[in-house]
Amino acid sequence: MSTSRKSGKSPAGKSTAPSAQLFPERELRRIIDTVLRLAKTTGADETEVHVDETADSLTRFANNAIHQNVAEHGLNVSIRTVVDHRTARATTNRIDEDSLRAAIEASLSLAHSQPKDPHLLPLPGKQRYRRVNRFLKDTAALTPEERARAVRRACDIAIQNGQVAAGIFASGLQQSALGNSRGLFAAYRETHAEFSITMQENPAASWAKANAASVRAFDPQRLARRASEKAHLAVDARELPPGRYTVVLEPAAVLDLVGFLFYDFAATALEDKRSCLNDRMGKPLFGKNISITDDAHHPLQLGAPFDGEGIPRQQVALVDCGVPKNLVYSRSSAKSANKKPTGHGFALPNEYGEAPMNLVFAGGDSSLEKMAASTDRGLLVTRLWYIREVDPYEKVMTGMTRDGLFLIEKGKVTSAVRNFRFNQSILEMLRNVEQLGPAVRATGEEAFEMVVPAMKVRDFHFSEVTKF
Amino acid sequence: MWDLCTNALDTARLRGATYADVRMMHLRQRDLTTKNGQVGTLAQSESIGIGIRALAHGAWGFASTDRLTREGVSACAGEAVSIAKASSLAKRGDVEMVPEDAYVDSWQSPFRKDPFELPLENQLALLLAADAEMRRIKGVTLTEAGLQFRKIDSWFASSIGSRIHQRKLITGCGIAATSFQGGEIQKRSYPNSFGGQHALGGYELVESLDLLKHAPRVGEEAAALHSAAQCLEKTGTLILGGSQLGLQIHESVGHPIELDRVLGQEANFAGTSFLTLDQLNKLRYGSDIVNVVADARLEHGAGLGSFAYDDEGVPAQCTDIIKDGQFRGYLSNRETAHLIGLKRSSGTMRTESWNRLPIIRMTNISLNPGTWDFDDLIADTDDAILMETNRSWSIDDRRYQFQFSTEMGWEIKGGKKTRMLKNPSYSGITTEFWNSCDAICSRDHWTLWGTPNCGKGQPMQTMGTGHGAAPSRFRNVKIGSAFSNQ
Numbered sequence: 001m002s003t004s005r006k007s008g009k010s011p012a013g014k015s016t017a018p019s020a021q022l023f024p025e026r027e028l029r030r031i032i033d034t035v036l037r038l039a040k041t042t043g044a045d046e047t048e049v050h051v052d053e054t055a056d057s058l059t060r061f062a063n064n065a066i067h068q069n070v071a072e073h074g075l076n077v078s079i080r081t082v083v084d085h086r087t088a089r090a091t092t093n094r095i096d097e098d099s100l101r102a103a104i105e106a107s108l109s110l111a112h113s114q115p116k117d118p119h120l121l122p123l124p125g126k127q128r129y130r131r132v133n134r135f136l137k138d139t140a141a142l143t144p145e146e147r148a149r150a151v152r153r154a155c156d157i158a159i160q161n162g163q164v165a166a167g168i169f170a171s172g173l174q175q176s177a178l179g180n181s182r183g184l185f186a187a188y189r190e191t192h193a194e195f196s197i198t199m200q201e202n203p204a205a206s207w208a209k210a211n212a213a214s215v216r217a218f219d220p221q222r223l224a225r226r227a228s229e230k231a232h233l234a235v236d237a238r239e240l241p242p243g244r245y246t247v248v249l250e251p252a253a254v255l256d257l258v259g260f261l262f263y264d265f266a267a268t269a270l271e272d273k274r275s276c277l278n279d280r281m282g283k284p285l286f287g288k289n290i291s292i293t294d295d296a297h298h299p300l301q302l303g304a305p306f307d308g309e310g311i312p313r314q315q316v317a318l319v320d321c322g323v324p325k326n327l328v329y330s331r332s333s334a335k336s337a338n339k340k341p342t343g344h345g346f347a348l349p350n351e352y353g354e355a356p357m358n359l360v361f362a363g364g365d366s367s368l369e370k371m372a373a374s375t376d377r378g379l380l381v382t383r384l385w386y387i388r389e390v391d392p393y394e395k396v397m398t399g400m401t402r403d404g405l406f407l408i409e410k411g412k413v414t415s416a417v418r419n420f421r422f423n424q425s426i427l428e429m430l431r432n433v434e435q436l437g438p439a440v441r442a443t444g445e446e447a448f449e450m451v452v453p454a455m456k457v458r459d460f461h462f463s464e465v466t467k468f
Numbered sequence: 469m470w471d472l473c474t475n476a477l478d479t480a481r482l483r484g485a486t487y488a489d490v491r492m493m494h495l496r497q498r499d500l501t502t503k504n505g506q507v508g509t510l511a512q513s514e515s516i517g518i519g520i521r522a523l524a525h526g527a528w529g530f531a532s533t534d535r536l537t538r539e540g541v542s543a544c545a546g547e548a549v550s551i552a553k554a555s556s557l558a559k560r561g562d563v564e565m566v567p568e569d570a571y572v573d574s575w576q577s578p579f580r581k582d583p584f585e586l587p588l589e590n591q592l593a594l595l596l597a598a599d600a601e602m603r604r605i606k607g608v609t610l611t612e613a614g615l616q617f618r619k620i621d622s623w624f625a626s627s628i629g630s631r632i633h634q635r636k637l638i639t640g641c642g643i644a645a646t647s648f649q650g651g652e653i654q655k656r657s658y659p660n661s662f663g664g665q666h667a668l669g670g671y672e673l674v675e676s677l678d679l680l681k682h683a684p685r686v687g688e689e690a691a692a693l694h695s696a697a698q699c700l701e702k703t704g705t706l707i708l709g710g711s712q713l714g715l716q717i718h719e720s721v722g723h724p725i726e727l728d729r730v731l732g733q734e735a736n737f738a739g740t741s742f743l744t745l746d747q748l749n750k751l752r753y754g755s756d757i758v759n760v761v762a763d764a765r766l767e768h769g770a771g772l773g774s775f776a777y778d779d780e781g782v783p784a785q786c787t788d789i790i791k792d793g794q795f796r797g798y799l800s801n802r803e804t805a806h807l808i809g810l811k812r813s814s815g816t817m818r819t820e821s822w823n824r825l826p827i828i829r830m831t832n833i834s835l836n837p838g839t840w841d842f843d844d845l846i847a848d849t850d851d852a853i854l855m856e857t858n859r860s861w862s863i864d865d866r867r868y869q870f871q872f873s874t875e876m877g878w879e880i881k882g883g884k885k886t887r888m889l890k891n892p893s894y895s896g897i898t899t900e901f902w903n904s905c906d907a908i909c910s911r912d913h914w915t916l917w918g919t920p921n922c923g924k925g926q927p928m929q930t931m932g933t934g935h936g937a938a939p940s941r942f943r944n945v946k947i948g949s950a951f952s953n954q
Binding site: 056057058059060061062063064065066067068069070071072073074075076078087088089090091092093094103106109110111113114115117143144145147148149151152155164166167168170196197198200205207272273274278279349350351385386387388389390391392393396398399400402403419421423445463464465466467468 | 864871
């Protein structure tokens with residue numbers, strides 16, 4: 001395969017690394033058509049083809065200097081064949097006809113090895129999709145030199161303040177196309193950019209991060225300054241006893257915790273009785289101020305507007321005023337439940353079914369400042385870390401605070417606090433939300449990006465304290 | 469393969485690289501899973517490409533491509549050098565590497581039965597049979613079984629003259645039963661949670677673990693946990709089963725000894741380490757009986773951290789990490805070794821795939837066996853909780869404070885296992901925990917466990933690591949805090 005790239009000149013006049021380009025959509029369609037043509041000769045009853053292409057770059061820095069700087073280009077062709085009520089998938093990154101034929105045959109060989117599945121559905125036919133435009137030329141054209149200069153400016157802020165910076169500046173392009181032997185064809189492309197920075201002022205640290213389709217949606221220097229100011233505030237942390245505290249959770253902290261809730265909204269998860277929503281649908285579960293929608297077309301979301309079978313993603317109201325109202329369905333789980341598919345299925349075959357991937361919380365009119373001002377005694381939480389599930393039905397999660405935990409007293413941030421371990425039920429937490437900020441696109445490290453607000457939560461349970 | 473590697477190195481040199489290395493890799497994987505008596509995932513994949521690392525203007529650049537032609541590889545090598553030059557716009561000194569010899573070698577991990585060559589029907593039949601055995605048990609509401617096979621070829625070449633081909637065959641398997649009852653979800657797994665056991669080797673690993681034999685017990689224990697007593701909150705004696713101890717080693721020894729973390733290179737994501745450079749040879753990490761090694765050599769075992777050479781062309785080694793309780797060593801690479809006074813890398817640079825930069829990684833980080841027989845250890849213990857099979861794990865970003873919970877616990881009273889306990893958990897501070905170790909079982913009870921899902925780096929890389937462990941006893945441990953306030 002070819003990777004066409006354009007070259008440019010840096011302002012210093014030196015040669016520069018090229019920025020990546022993707023194949024035109026017609027080339028992906030050609031690959032799909034080739035597979036569908038070859039599959040006709042192999043005995044497959046039906047065939048589905050995914051083509052995914054990425055061109056990503058990431059500049060990584062630590063100790064106020066770039067230490068890793070990478071670029072990658074890759075294209076995968078994933079083929080699912082159906083034969084006599086059996087299905088299986090084979091994937092390759094080689095796109096010559098021999099390799100594609102070998103992948104088709106591998107898929108068929110896997111399919112033949114299993115018992116018939118009487119519930120296996122035929123492939124879907126043509127679908128209609130709402131267009132989304134998430135491909136930004138300026139982001140696609142970002143060069144290593146531009147990332148390096150932005151990193152240098154961020155590191156200069158650290159050096160000026162006697163601090164040490166570490167982080168990443170990443171940008172990339174990706175596209176997906178899906179076609180099948182019943183005439184379905186779907187295609188999507190996007191750009192993405194991300195800047196994340198940790199500022200360390202011994203022994204403390206703080207952090208800021210942004211992620212968007214456009215590199216112009218955030219300012220790396222502004223993020224660097226914010227992390228720098230908070231790192232300075234975080235020095236001289238005092239130890240507080242564990243216990244229940246009112247917390248003001250920044251959006252990233254909310255995101256990384258609630259991110260563990262949403263696989264439970266899969267219809268298959270309820271059928272498997274591994275969801276916390278078993279026996280709880282339609283009953284008040286969260287506070288009345290909690291409403292959550294899955295919406296792939298929301299302007300702050302990224303991701304394809306179709307699922308792993310090519311079904312258009314629908315907007316689904318998951319939680320309405322504290323009551324879990326709807327689940328998401330793949331074609332298979334929808335048929336079992338006598339519902340319509342919502343366009344949330346994973347590529348088949350798989351055992352997990354589906355999941356909402358474009359979550360949007362309803363926000364409120366508060367702000368971090370208002371939340372702090374209304375708090376007599378509480379904690380401001382920058383982010384959470386290493387979150388894992390302790391109790392799957394009560395949705396008790398454990399994890400640590402990280403990179404900036406601050407005491408609020410009589411409406412003001414008064415000091416830094418040593419990091420806590422929490423053991424907290426997400427269900428209980430979402431019953432205890434007192435204030436919400438506006439919903440923003442948040443990014444963290446434990447969950448995929450969502451549109452979530454900052455939250456003020458009462459009685460958040462911290463069980464132990466660490467040494468810093 | 470070697471022609472393309474040489475082409476990449478030549479291009480990198482001509483474009484201005486003072487050092488370069490390349491990894492061409494061909495990865496093949498097959499995944500088979502069943503759920504509730506039906507086939508779940510049935511898929512295989514292959515990926516081939518080349519990753520090129522270049523040092524130019526004293527800084528690193530890395531580029532990768534799946535376009536395996538002379539033109540494609542040359543363009544990729546040129547891009548790696550250009551990126552290195554861009555890196556030098558924000559450097560604070562030139563990269564220095566400790567010397568290493570050049571090697572020309574070929575190596576293959578040992579196996580007896582290649583799973584890619586065996587009938588798929590038999591593999592699926594085994595999973596469906598184990599699945600059926602678990603589903604026979606009343607109260608079991610979800611059954612899962614899985615097999616995973618990986619074959620990885622890598623061709624490493626460097627500008628100092630190394631040419632190393634390695635082939636690894638990796639096998640993994642496991643089963644799990646879940647029971648939902650009365651507003652509670654309980655689960656049991658075998659031989660380990662989160663996918664089971666993984667190691668270098670072939671289908672003989674699957675046969676040796678006898679999934680079918682263990683399936684009824686797994687189902688029975690999942691159902692029985694609902695009526696078991698809740699593990700109480702207290703400070704007391706803890707005995708850890710081998711697989712849980714393996715994960716304890718991974719999180720509280722393996723990660724903090726990664727020298728890139730110690731030096732702040734992972735500060736933005738994976739975190740740093742409490743093991744600052746001044747702690748080397750001074751810190752009492754554990755009690756006198758605690759001896760931990762980082763051993764990538766095959767003689768240590770066919771673990772997920774075993775190889776002949778790392779992805780920087782350095783031969784596999786055994787490094788003392790904790791010796792008689794004292795902290796003795798880090799995991800290093802050619803760039804960081806000199807910072808701790810070493811003349812040579814400890815050989816721990818590893819990459820997930822051709823499109824990822826090698827970074828410092830755990831190899832097999834193992835607790836050396838002790839002298840106790842397991843039955844004698846139980847008999848010697850008056851009051852304790854025995855915890856088996858990980859359920860959740862979490863540790864802070866400097867690797868001090870941890871909390872683990874396991875699928876099942878047993879109360880030990882008067883030297884005997886008495887009753888089953890549900891929802892067991894324990895927590896602590898790393899060095900306090902390891903210093904409280906007073907008994908380690910013998911080699912007869914020692915297993916080299918595989919952790920196939922260790923995440924690190926940006927972009928994220930998932931790596932398999934090995935952890936040899938035998939059941940061990942720890943005193944004065946905080947038990948039960950995960951459920952203390954629910």
